[in-house]
Amino acid sequence: MSKNDKERLVDTIMGEAVLHLLENDDNVSFDALIGQLQENLQNETDRERRDAFRTAINGVHQFRSLQTKSITTPGSLKQSLRSTLAQKNTSSTKH
Secondary structure, three states, X not given: OOHHHHHHHHHHHHHHHHHHHHHOOOOOOHHHHHHHHHHHHHHXXXXXXXXXXXXXXXXXXXXXXXXXXXXXXOOOHHHHHHHHHHHHHXXXXXX
């Protein structure tokens, strides 16, 4: 799977999790999103989708930590997800 395909899959998974929260009239917060992604991960059997869930969860954690460290530094969840995916790709190519 190419890098772009992995990014698209992570985007799709994030969107599915947010839609699930909205459809169930749940609060949309970092904690709720992480919880939904973790729940979806537990139910997923496809390896690529499981990897994408992990990337999404790590990206949300990273984005949240950036937001709490510095309110003045703008960032985007998309940038955090790309960074997480890049780190994962770097570590997987070393093995």
